[in-house]
Amino acid sequence: xxxxxxxxTEIRDHLTRKQVSAEELVRAHLERIDQQDxxxxxxxxxxxxxxxxxxxxxxxxxxxxDPLPPLAGVPTAVKDVIVTRGLxxxxxxxxxxxxxxxxxxxxxxxxxxxxxxxxxxxxxDEFAMGSSTENSGYFPxxxxxxxxxxxxxxxxxSAAAVAANLATxxxxxxxxxxxxxxxxLCGTVGMMGTYGRVSRFGLVAxxxxxxxxxxxxxxxxxxxxxxxxxxxxxxxxxTSADVPVPDYxxxxxxVDAAGGKLTGVKLGVPxxxxxGLNPQIGDNIQKAxxxxxxxxxxxxxxxxxHTEYAxxxxxxxxxxxxxxNLARYDGVRYGFRAPGAHDxxxxxxxxxxxxxxxxxxxxxxxxxxxxxxxYYDAYYLKAQKVRTLIARDFLEAFEDVDxxxxxxxxxxxxxxxxxxxxPLQMYLSDIxxxxxxxxxxxxxxxxxxxxxxxxxxxxxxxxxxxxxxEAPLLRVAHAFxxxxxxxxx
Amino acid sequence: xxxxxxHVRYVAELAHLELSDDEVRKFLSQLRSIxxxxxxxxxxxxxxxEPMAQVTLxxxxxxALRADQPRRTFSTxxxxxxxxxxxxxxxxxxxxxxxx
Numbered sequence: 001x002x003x004x005x006x007x008x009t010e011i012r013d014h015l016t017r018k019q020v021s022a023e024e025l026v027r028a029h030l031e032r033i034d035q036q037d038x039x040x041x042x043x044x045x046x047x048x049x050x051x052x053x054x055x056x057x058x059x060x061x062x063x064x065x066d067p068l069p070p071l072a073g074v075p076t077a078v079k080d081v082i083v084t085r086g087l088x089x090x091x092x093x094x095x096x097x098x099x100x101x102x103x104x105x106x107x108x109x110x111x112x113x114x115x116x117x118x119x120x121x122x123x124x125d126e127f128a129m130g131s132s133t134e135n136s137g138y139f140p141x142x143x144x145x146x147x148x149x150x151x152x153x154x155x156x157x158s159a160a161a162v163a164a165n166l167a168t169x170x171x172x173x174x175x176x177x178x179x180x181x182x183x184x185l186c187g188t189v190g191m192m193g194t195y196g197r198v199s200r201f202g203l204v205a206x207x208x209x210x211x212x213x214x215x216x217x218x219x220x221x222x223x224x225x226x227x228x229x230x231x232x233x234x235x236x237x238x239t240s241a242d243v244p245v246p247d248y249x250x251x252x253x254x255v256d257a258a259g260g261k262l263t264g265v266k267l268g269v270p271x272x273x274x275x276g277l278n279p280q281i282g283d284n285i286q287k288a289x290x291x292x293x294x295x296x297x298x299x300x301x302x303x304x305x306h307t308e309y310a311x312x313x314x315x316x317x318x319x320x321x322x323x324x325n326l327a328r329y330d331g332v333r334y335g336f337r338a339p340g341a342h343d344x345x346x347x348x349x350x351x352x353x354x355x356x357x358x359x360x361x362x363x364x365x366x367x368x369x370x371x372x373x374x375y376y377d378a379y380y381l382k383a384q385k386v387r388t389l390i391a392r393d394f395l396e397a398f399e400d401v402d403x404x405x406x407x408x409x410x411x412x413x414x415x416x417x418x419x420x421x422x423p424l425q426m427y428l429s430d431i432x433x434x435x436x437x438x439x440x441x442x443x444x445x446x447x448x449x450x451x452x453x454x455x456x457x458x459x460x461x462x463x464x465x466x467x468x469x470e471a472p473l474l475r476v477a478h479a480f481x482x483x484x485x486x487x488x489x
Numbered sequence: 490x491x492x493x494x495x496h497v498r499y500v501a502e503l504a505h506l507e508l509s510d511d512e513v514r515k516f517l518s519q520l521r522s523i524x525x526x527x528x529x530x531x532x533x534x535x536x537x538x539e540p541m542a543q544v545t546l547x548x549x550x551x552x553a554l555r556a557d558q559p560r561r562t563f564s565t566x567x568x569x570x571x572x573x574x575x576x577x578x579x580x581x582x583x584x585x586x587x588x589x
Binding site: 098099100102103195196209210235239306308309311312313315316323327330331332333334335336337341342343344345346347348349350352353356361362364365366368369372379381382383384385386387388389391423424427438439440 | 496503505507508512516519520522524526527529532535538541555563568571572573582583584
């Protein structure tokens with residue numbers, strides 16, 4: 001068996017039957033990273049010792065016949081905006097090139113307690129700002145489906161690692177689409193839960209009202225297992241929700257028991273997300289909708305009338321919050337400090353100008369401007385009101401439908417370097433994903449076939465549900481997967 | 490009102506960023522086009538809409554407050570472990586106030 005293309009369930013099965021050891025699994029991944037990652041460049045920092053130490057603990061449990069935790073032996077990658085104790089965390093920025101956190105993020109604690117073996121930290125856009133991973137302060141990641149193309153962003157490294165079998169599962173972060181869009185471009189599954197479903201403690205903050213931690217995986221079941229592990233109230237994060245976490249994998253079992261049918265499920269198709277849609281993407285989504293019909297769904301046309309204002313709204317709110325969150329990178333307590341400053345203010349300015357990349361500076365500038373005296377009402381306050389309208393569109397839609405289906409990305413993976421000179425064009429890549437972030441609702445992107453022609457690039461389909469409806473969302477995604485939706489043609 | 494170079498320099502000052510003249514020019518044109526785009530939000534009448542600062546809708550009594558009891562977090566050494574210039578248990582920085 002190939003040890004690097006197993007699902008979490010298969011790993012558990014092989015371990016229990018002693019067909020493979022956790023140590024062998026980790027070593028197989030480390031070997032594959034050694035061979036392949038020079039081309040994919042998913043990882044920034046590897047943590048072989050940490051992964052092997054956890055693997056040995058798991059192997060002990062297996063040999064003593066003790067019960068195995070849910071993610072026993074699962075080789076996992078973590079996006080480098082999520083802190084790991086004693087393991088360098090850079091946020092793909094030069095300003096944190098040597099930063100070694102003194103604590104683990106809650107999601108990391110929960111994964112490791114569940115037996116996951118962390119292989120390393122993955123590349124991303126600097127401070128999670130971007131849609132292609134080209135804004136990394138180190139190097140871009142390459143899409144495993146076509147190495148001359150971007151993996152998407154900002155969690156490009158995590159998406160590529162899972163797509164290239166360099167990890168079984170990975171953690172990413174999603175603020176305006178940063179899990180869902182790279183999942184779509186790389187052909188994996190990526191999920192963002194409801195805001196507050198997963199603790200943000202240890203996620204380096206970009207935009208605090210929009211940030212989420214979430215999983216990548218190769219199957220919906222893997223996503224369900226990881227989400228259950230990391231979700232739930234955390235006293236360290238006051239915005240984490242005090243809402244019980246269902247057994248998401250058991251919800252999928254219920255779908256299997258019902259023969260994979262979705263009888264009576266109402267699927268909303270919002271017209272605004274299909275206007276002017278690239279047919280390379282549109283054709284596949286339409287085939288997916290037809291498949292949903294066959295599975296018993298009722299297809300309901302809906303309207304989300306404020307969709308066209310979402311990107312503008314997002315880029316005001318997100319950059320405003322970012323300008324505040326990134327004020328802490330000033331050379332005082334951690335990170336890069338510019339030499340030769342003559343006073344404190346000079347140190348701040350030289351440090352920040354020297355340590356931050358162009359996109360980060362651009363967003364800080366935009367955010368500072370829209371919050372500044374005289375402009376706050378016109379921009380930030382206005383955007384907060386538009387946010388209410390966008391959230392209301394969804395609340396109203398979910399009175400009539402259970403799940404909403406949309407394309408994840410307006411285009412398939414583009415070539416490296418193709419969009420770097422036009423920031424606004426890059427922002428428009430987020431057009432289908434920012435709405436869910438603004439509304440705080442959960443969303444998942446699943447593979448939905450490939451584009452016709454050469455190269456055949458992954459296409460992603462997004463499913464959205466109302467707050468804390470991750471279970472129905474996962475059930476629908478799982479039924480789609482079971483019915484062959486991932487390879488639809 | 491269109492963004493000017495003065496605006497850009499002023500905002501850079503607020504954000505503690507020391508921009509080169511080249512950066513100022515580049516950001517001026519990029520920020521102008523982004524601001525032009527976001528201007529479309531003014532097509533919407535939001536006079537009777539509440540601003541949304543938090544996405545946590547339908548929040549019950551805030552469970553986030555805890556008793557005011559001190560807890561152990563980091564030791565001084567741990568807290569200083571990434572300091573560019575630690576000294577005497579503190580973070581050292583260049584002078585804050587000019588001395589005459």
